[in-house]
Amino acid sequence: MQFHQVEVEPRHGPTLRLDQWQLEPNQSWVILGGNGSGKSALARLLNGDLPLARGEFRDRPARVHWLSLESQQALYERELYRDETDFSDHLDPGTSVRELLEEIRPWDEAHDRLVALLKLAPLLDRGYRLLSSGEGRKVMLARAVLDRPDLLLLDEPFEGLDRQARLDLIDVLGELANGGQWLMMLIGQRQDVPPWATHLALLDRGQLMLQGTADAVLNHPDWTAALDLSARESFDLPERQSDFQLPDWPADKPLVELHNGRVEYATGVQFEGLDWQLRPGEHTQIHGPNGCGKSTLLSLVSCDHPQCYANNLTVFGYRRxxxxxxxxxxxxxxxxxxxxxxxxxxxxxxLTAVVSGLTDSIGVYKDTGAHEAQLARQWLDLLGLADKAGEAFKRLSTGEQRLVLIARALIKQPPLLILDEPTQGLDDVNRFRVLAAVERILEAGPTTLLFVSHRDDEQPALIRRHLRFSAEQPGASALFRITTE
Known part of the structure; x- marks a missing residue:
């Protein structure tokens, strides 16, 4: 691929300018850039979705497979459209993983190899809608590789994966690169640069700031300067909203109580025998591999899981x-x-999406006033989105959408804050900004945190308690043991 004086003008985001840039099929490129840097515009250009405003783009690969959070969302929405649960007497699990892989092409040795490499065997007969986000990412990668593209474009491929799954994926991608697959990876966090990358580029506000061999870029003095994120911003929090607090709640009274907790699907029991209490101020991080039940447990607590009624579960004093x-x-x-x-x-x-955090709905369906709008603006400003208040939520980038939803969760500064991999899709700057805001909320008042993250560098300082899921019975019907500390 050769770019000469290229300019691309997306409807949203900065103009992308690539003056002189040449990429060869034997090179494995990693493009690092923050939210709003132009990574999405580059991906859409490579995918043929954005026209050139000016310049020359030569030798574009004939077949590009763009694997992104958006493509995973599109598959999920397709599965929602096909959901027949409301028309039958049982839960429709959706298209199985095996069927999804066979959609690309008939089963052959390549399927067997990918299933082994990505450790998908236990998932083959599970419906896609029942997978965790990390499991879904691995399935999407398998589909992309089976498509045999000329260029495999990986947009934040490590999001949602536990530590071991990340290491496994790095190995798989390294094998693909060594086997002749042309790879390009778009990431927002420097810790995600894999060892097999032969070339690196730094993209900022639509400009290619650095590009070249991995060794040359990593040793360039501007590389460290451009990525120096050690200084955290100081800020004042908006006013805590008293209408959503728990006045006079005793310090020793649990916010959440679960006795002999159990979740079972058609494929087997996910976990059972969980006795757990969460008291005010007991900030807790939940650990475990993809698919173990971390998100399931949190959805029980938030009352979004249908099996919360089948459990002995009490939240804020209410027995479900x-x-x-x-x-x-x-x-x-x-x-x-x-x-x-x-x-x-x-x-x-x-703005409406942030306000919906006060109405606990997806969208706003009742009148809200000027105070609520002003409060939402304060949170958007705190998270660096003041200029996006009037933008349609659907037209924001994935990272910007995630920041909006974080503002939606924080707007009440609630007694219980549930953050399940909150920084997915965020670059380092925004990730640290969000974590700093969360720590300020915990320091400032009676908010208790339930937190899930697979990143080693996301450990809020105030967390003192840990809930760990570990595989007791590996396989298709894995049973997980839960320990607290």
Whole structure:
């Protein structure tokens, strides 16, 4: 591929300018850039979705497969459209992983090899909608490789993967690169640069700041300077909203109680025998591999999982299934998760999406006032999105959407804050900004945190308790043991 004086003008985001840049099929490129740097515009240009405004783009690969969070969302929405649960007497699990892989081409030795490399064998007969976000990412990668593209374009491929799955994926991609697959990876975090990258480029506000061999770029003095993120911003939090707090809640009274917790699907029991309490101020991080039940547990607590009624579960003093209103519970919590992001598909702008955190709905369906709008603007400003308030939520980049949903969760500064891999899709600058805001909230008042992250560098300082899921019975019907510390 050769770029000469190229300019691309996306409808949203900065103009992408590539003056002189040449890439060869025997090179494995990693493009590093923050949210709004122009990575999406580059991907759309390579994929043939954006026309040139000017300049020359020669030797574009004939077949490009773009694997991104957006493509994973598109497959999820296809599966939602096909969901027949409402027309039958059982849960429709959706298209199985085996069927999804066979959609690309009939089963052959390449399928067997990828299933082994990506450790997909236990998932083959599971429906796609029942997979965790990390498991879904691995399935999407397998589909992309089976498509045999000339260029495999990987947009944030490590998002949602646990530590071991990340290491496995690095090995798989290294094998693909060594086997002749032309790879380009777009990432926002420097820790994700893999050892097999032969070439690196730094993209900032639509400009290619650095590019060349990996050794030359990593040793360039501007590389460290451009990525120096050690200084954290100081800021004041917006006012805590008293209507959503728990006045006079005793310090020793659990916010959440689960006795002999159990979740079972058609494929088997996911976990069972969980006795757990969460008291005010016991900030807790939940650990475990993809598919172990971390997100399932959090969805029980947030009352979004149908099996919460089948469990002995009490949240904010309300025993689930005893006639309480779900809104009495949701009023006191804030939530960020991959499931929420996937399901937030309504019309509306960024400001409305943040305000919806006060109404606990996807979208806003009742009148809200000037105070609520001003509060939402304050949170957008704090997270660097002041100029996006009027933008349609659907037209924002994936990272910007995630920041909006984080603001939505934080706007109440609630008694219970549930963050399930909240920084997916964020660059380092925005990731540190979000984590700093969360720490300020925990320091400033009575908010208790439930936190999930697969990143070693995301360990909020105030977390003192840990809940760990570990495989007790590996395989297609894995059973997980849970320990607390």
């Amino acid at each position: 299934g005893q006639g309480e209103s779900i809104w009495d519970i949701k009023k006191h919590l804030g939530l960020v998760s991959g499931h929420l992001h996937r399901d937030y598909r309504v019309a509306g702008n960024a």
